[in-house]
Amino acid sequence: MYTAELVEASTSNLVTKSNLLIEANYKLGVVEQKIILCLASNIQTSDSDFKTYTLPIKQFTNLLGLKGKPKYTELKQITKNLMQKVFEVRIDKKLIQVSWISYVAYNESEGTVDLRFDPFLRPYLLELKREFTSYRLENVVKLKSSYAIRIYELLKQYEKIQERTISIIKLREMLGAEDIYPAYGNFKQRVLLPAQKELKKKTDISFQIEEIKVGRRVEKVKFIIHPEKKKKTDQQLSLFESQLEEFQLPNSFSERVKKLGLQLGIQLSNEIIQSWEKFGEENVLLLMEKMQERTDIANPIGYITTVLNASHAKSQVASTSEDQMFLPYLISYFRKSKESYPNWFIVDKAIEELQSQFQLEPDEANSAFQKIKSELFEILGVAEHSSEQLSKEAASQKKMELKEILAQLKKSQEK
Structure with a gap:
């Protein structure tokens, strides 16, 4: 039996995800990513199972950046498409494909929508004790590019190490960009540089790019990660971050x-x-x-x-x-x-x-x-x-x- 809970789609909520989930290969549109992150931000550290999250549609559409009055038809199509999309995660020699959302219900008389994560995601979003990454929802809801959101997560994961090196092939897989901009120059201009500009302007981190070449070919990119000036955070986040120190040892x-x-x-x-x-x-x-x-x-x-x-x-x-x-x-x-x-x-x-x-x-x-x-x-x-x-x-x-x-x-x- 699932518990239904009316929640607030607030940008001050904290998103906490398993690093394995961040490393998974998937391709979602920018609105689809924001739906997932909005749900994840409402999970409490004490939750032992997923709840059915009930969100006011007006507030939900505002958070997703959908203009005008709540558009049920548009939102229904978005969630329908999302339920058909899968992500891939490799565990040992097993490649697993799983949907993000298992249930969506529109309560038109109440102006709310119910959503529930697929049960397979439990170990990646619930009761995380180690190997996870946390950030405020406000850092991603303003981003306009789905690639910028993914790059933000991949770099936030390595923020304390201050750098991350990824091969171009692996980066494309993580971003779901294997089949676009085959030339590195185009990939850099259309994906990396716009994400660099967005993250510096709208989030709590920025990055520089160093290209690692074999001959004349760019094989890898090294992201040099810099913290941006943080706004004053509330006591809840400060307490949470202090507790993370016990479990997160990215330099170990x-x-x-x-x-x-x-x-x-x-x-x-x-x-x-x-x-x-x-x-x-x-x-x-x-x-x-x-x-x-x-x-x-x-x-x-x-x-x-x-x-x-x-x-x-x-x-x-x-x-x-x-x-x-x-x-x-x-x-x-x-x-x-x-x-x-x-x-x-x-x-x-x-x-x-x-x-x-x-x-x-x-x-x-x-x-x-x-x-x-x-x-x-x-x-x-x-x-x-x-x-x-x-x-x-x-x-x-x-x-x-x-x-x-x-x-x-x-x-x-x-x-």
């Missing part, structure tokens, strides 16, 4: 690892994170950051554990230097296939991988490989031979072997 190792895990599509338990901590916090964070652009890793948790163990076996020392990641990476790469490769192939392919994965110049990749060559061959059980000039016949044979090996390697990675 555990929090940072969980956030990186979510970006990889995995939810990490405290036990797993504690098992990685002994390898050095920076080593774990560095490895997970390097994995963000990888799409070939089927089991991220297993991969991280394997690489960390291999690195630990080599040095027994936690290190933040990139060159100590070369050996474990190459070990993991060549062990993906059960095929045994000749000496010359491993040399060529290892140098190629170091160039591609660690952005090294050819001479740098060759120098780095020579330092770890003996140890790599020993671990892989490959005999190390001195280099010798190949005859034309041997070179031709090597070329044929290379084609065959590459085909085998590709086949093993597709499994």
Whole structure:
């Protein structure tokens, strides 16, 4: 049995959402987003279940920015469309699609509308103790762009860290903008810069953009987050923020690892994170950051554990230097296939991988490989031979072997 409660659509209400929900992929119009946030702002910290929220339609339409007298037809179409839209959240290897709203009723004689969240959203909006983000509704109701609202939430989540780096591909997914403005320049002009202008003018945060390039291509953007001058807040918000300090530790190792895990599509338990901590916090964070652009890793948790163990076996020392990641990476790469490769192939392919994965110049990749060559061959059980000039016949044979090996390697990675 659901409890119905008449609530006020007030901009001073506090919106509190699970970080996992903020990280989810979805595309909603600006009015649809405001409906969700308006409902979320009426959830109390003591609520153990969703209520049916009853909102005065006149007040509701004003809050949503709909002009003139309450328009039932327009509002009914908006909520109908909203009930048909889903968001996606990935938990372990399961991709879940769920509707935001499960129930809407218009009380035309009373001038009110009843709305209720889908029950699946309980763990993301109710009784949140950790890993959540809070902000006042007034910070988003004045925003005119749905992208600005989403960017505000994504940056508010990292406000205390003061920066957030997101790949262009992932950012498009989070904003529901995969199929528009394919050129980065247009995406920046039509999405990022207007959101930057709106947030600075209308919210409690602003941001600057730093572009991270690979060659000439912009692969990631780093948002530098700045707090804007806050208006005087009431005692309730001050008390709530002080209580958040107990649970929100965005600068902690555990929090940072969980956030990186979510970006990889995995939810990490405290036990797993504690098992990685002994390898050095920076080593774990560095490895997970390097994995963000990888799409070939089927089991991220297993991969991280394997690489960390291999690195630990080599040095027994936690290190933040990139060159100590070369050996474990190459070990993991060549062990993906059960095929045994000749000496010359491993040399060529290892140098190629170091160039591609660690952005090294050819001479740098060759120098780095020579330092770890003996140890790599020993671990892989490959005999190390001195280099010798190949005859034309041997070179031709090597070329044929290379084609065959590459085909085998590709086949093993597709499994």
